[in-house]
Amino acid sequence: MTAEHHNVVIIGAGFGGIGTSIKLAEDGVEHVILEKADDVGGTWLANQYPGCRCDVPSHLYSFSFALNPDWSDSYSLQPEIWRYLRRVAEEHRVVERVRFGCKVDAARWDDDAKQWRIETSQGTLTTNVLIAAHGFLSEPSVPHFEGIESFAGQVMHSAQWDPSYDVTGKRVGIIGTGASAVQIVPEVHKQATALSVFQRTAAWILPHRGRTIHAWERRLYRNVPATQRFVRGFHYWSSEFIAVPALMDPQRGKLLKKMARKHLEDQVPDPELRKRLTPAFTPGCKRLTPSNEYLPAIASPTTELVTSGIAKVVPDGIVTNDGVLHELDVIILATGFRVTDNSFPELITGKDGRTMRAVWDSADGMGAYNGTTFAGFPNLFMLAGPNTGIGHTSLVYMIEAQLPYVRDALRLMSERNIAAVEVRPDVQAAYNEHLQRRLGPTVWNTGGCKSWYLDKQGRNTTIWPDYTFKFARRLKRFDLESYYQQLQAPEPAAQLAAI
Numbered sequence: 001m002t003a004e005h006h007n008v009v010i011i012g013a014g015f016g017g018i019g020t021s022i023k024l025a026e027d028g029v030e031h032v033i034l035e036k037a038d039d040v041g042g043t044w045l046a047n048q049y050p051g052c053r054c055d056v057p058s059h060l061y062s063f064s065f066a067l068n069p070d071w072s073d074s075y076s077l078q079p080e081i082w083r084y085l086r087r088v089a090e091e092h093r094v095v096e097r098v099r100f101g102c103k104v105d106a107a108r109w110d111d112d113a114k115q116w117r118i119e120t121s122q123g124t125l126t127t128n129v130l131i132a133a134h135g136f137l138s139e140p141s142v143p144h145f146e147g148i149e150s151f152a153g154q155v156m157h158s159a160q161w162d163p164s165y166d167v168t169g170k171r172v173g174i175i176g177t178g179a180s181a182v183q184i185v186p187e188v189h190k191q192a193t194a195l196s197v198f199q200r201t202a203a204w205i206l207p208h209r210g211r212t213i214h215a216w217e218r219r220l221y222r223n224v225p226a227t228q229r230f231v232r233g234f235h236y237w238s239s240e241f242i243a244v245p246a247l248m249d250p251q252r253g254k255l256l257k258k259m260a261r262k263h264l265e266d267q268v269p270d271p272e273l274r275k276r277l278t279p280a281f282t283p284g285c286k287r288l289t290p291s292n293e294y295l296p297a298i299a300s301p302t303t304e305l306v307t308s309g310i311a312k313v314v315p316d317g318i319v320t321n322d323g324v325l326h327e328l329d330v331i332i333l334a335t336g337f338r339v340t341d342n343s344f345p346e347l348i349t350g351k352d353g354r355t356m357r358a359v360w361d362s363a364d365g366m367g368a369y370n371g372t373t374f375a376g377f378p379n380l381f382m383l384a385g386p387n388t389g390i391g392h393t394s395l396v397y398m399i400e401a402q403l404p405y406v407r408d409a410l411r412l413m414s415e416r417n418i419a420a421v422e423v424r425p426d427v428q429a430a431y432n433e434h435l436q437r438r439l440g441p442t443v444w445n446t447g448g449c450k451s452w453y454l455d456k457q458g459r460n461t462t463i464w465p466d467y468t469f470k471f472a473r474r475l476k477r478f479d480l481e482s483y484y485q486q487l488q489a490p491e492p493a494a495q496l497a498a499i
Contacts, residue, residue, distance in 0.1 A: 006032050008410070009118060009127035013098050014042020016133030016383035016399050018085060019063060021094045023403050029410060033094070034120060036103040040089045043137050044082045049161040049180065049332075050187035052078035055290055058213075059232045060239075060394045063088065067228050069221030075210035108349040109378060114419040114486065116379065128419075129410065132344070132382040136389075136462070139342040141335050143175075146312040153317075154330040158184060159337065167191050170329040173318055175310070177203045179289050181334035185303075186293035188332070195303045196326045198310060198318070201449065202279040204260040208290040236393065240467050243392035247284045248465065250443040256283040267295035276307055285447025287391055339462060340366055340455035350376040351422075366461035369428040369482070370475055372402055378422040378486075381406045387435050388471070389453065389462040391444065398464065401472035408478035420486040427482040438465040 008024060008031035010017045017033050018040060024031050039045055054061050058071040061081070066088045072080060089095050103121040107130060110117050116130040140159040148155065156162055158180040172192040174181055177199045189195050221228040246253040260283055268274045277298065298305055308320040317328035345356035345366075359376060360366050368374050371388035372381055381402075388398045409421060439445050439460045444453050453462045464471055 003117065003124040003126045005115075005126045006030060007127065008032075008129045008131060009034060009116070009125060010131045010133055011104055012042060012133035012135060012138070013037075013040040013089070013094070014044070014133065014135050014138075015063075015085065015396050016135065017042070017131075018089050018092075018094050019396075019399055019403060020131055020133055020383065020406065021097055022063075022065075022088075022092045023407055024410075025092065025094075025097075027407055027410070031097065032125075033098040034102040034104055034118075034125075035098050035100050036121075038100050039086070040095065040098065041082045041085050042135050043159075044078055044085060046138070047078060047159050047161070047180070048163055049158045049184050051183035052180070053183060053210075054078075054081060055179065055287075056394045057235045059228060060235045061396055063396065064232075064400060066091075067221075067225065067232070069225070069228055070218055071213055073210055073212055075208070104347060106347050106349070109351050109380075111351045111378075114378070114488075129379045129381070129413075131406065132348075132380065133384070134344050135384060136339045136342060137337045139338045139344070140333075141338045142333060143335055145310055145318075148313045148331075150315050151313050151317075151331060152315040153328060155333070156330070157333040157335070165330075167330060169193050171317075171327060172196070172330050172332065173198060173326060173328040174332045174334055176334035176336065177201065178334065178336050179287055180336065182289045182291045182294045184332060184334055186291070186297045189297040189300060189303060193302070195297075195300075196306055196318075196328065197298060197303060198306045198320075199276075200309070201281075202277050203286065203289050204256070204279050204283040205263060205295055206256070206260055206283075206288055206290045207263050208292045210290075236397070239393045240469065244467055247391055247443050249441070250282050250284075250446055253282060253284055253443060256288070264295060267292075268299045270299065273299060273305065276305060279449070281449035282443050282447035284391060284443040285449035286451045286453075336452055339452045348377065348380070350374070350380075351378060352376055364432070365455045365457055365459045367428065367432045369423040369431050370402075370405065371398075371464070371471075372405060372475070373421075373423045373428075373483075375423050375425040375428045378420040378484075381409070386461050387432075388464055390464055390468060391453075393468060397468055398471060401468070401475050405475040405478055409480075412478055412480055416485075417488045418485050419488045421480070421483040423483050435465060436460070439463065 008029055010020055010033045013033050013035035021033055037045055054076055058074055058076040062068050068084050106119040108117050115126045115128055118125045140157045142157055167188055168191045170192055171194045172188050173196045174185060175198045264274055297303060308322040311319045311321045318326045348356040366386045368386040371385040374380055383399050383402050442465055444463050445460055453460055455461050
């Protein structure tokens, strides 16, 4: 039985998948999107925990070709970002090209057919080109605690929130103090009878500059779009030239520490609590977390900051290493995502029969060329791939920077009758060696923290160590000379004519 075939298959209908689909449609490239959820939005559909919002300015956290003049806040909340993505997907007819509820179980490169064969929950597909836009913040990191199965109350991960569950009047335990916890804690604190925050590592908290966008501003953006582009440009260039130097050179980050310390002193009067909330690492080593509500919620009489490690979970709550039982009705896991060890690479099998995970495990960890292509995996492109992460600005910018590269690759393949392109291993190795040299002295590597930027070997396989406009400039054209190329086999009739 012949499998359903497409020119291009995209995995994921978040920012990456939607943006790619829009641009491929403009180029007249036939494609389909496979989305395991029942709607578009990716991480902005999955994360519905209270207080969920973007920590990048709204005007920057959007497609450059689809600006939204109607943002209500300078740092948008999750429902508004999801509505924006849904509207863009509808207006550009992306929704019509999505297979919802379609989970990818495996994808294998067929070197004879020069195609990818994809096994999904809805059947088998083949495609000439596979574009992975699954997102590295798509697989929750769910730590296992001894006895968690015995807990008599509710257990929820921040990325698997049950909106119908009401924490009002409950005794709530939140495990984690990262970006999601910083947003959840203030909201849960308002409703819970008692709140216990289990902190392994304190976080640097900066003042939040968010504000309501006035009606007159929204009218101006609608009527004079150039004004919104100016604001977008201001946010972009100010973050590039203020944040990047501080992150690349930890010695320049003293101002960040000064701001964070003052914020802590202003919001937490108790010196002993302040001491427990003061990180030992350099600001920026982990993603900076802005909030004006988190520290006051921690300092509240109804909140307990628990810094002793978790020993086990019992039916009534959590027992910490100091032997104390913290009685709870609900446990919230604000423990982030599997980034460097997520399961997606286990599903992708390249031309030599090895999965992407096996290749990475036998090498120096996760790696790509231009964060987009992979030696041994022909005709595979990944959006927001290894070393495209940024700690200071919008990931949407990085995704958009990759789109011209992918589009140019498809154009060249069509024009030159190329069946497959595969980045040369020496090119990929040289690229990653350069990245690691650049990353060596940065705050992400030397700041003294354990973050999701680093893999188990301590190698930084997630962050782009430079100005983002340099990444965009690098990917303006597809460098075919860096790739092995296999031409399409001539048609049988053409072969006979040649004879």
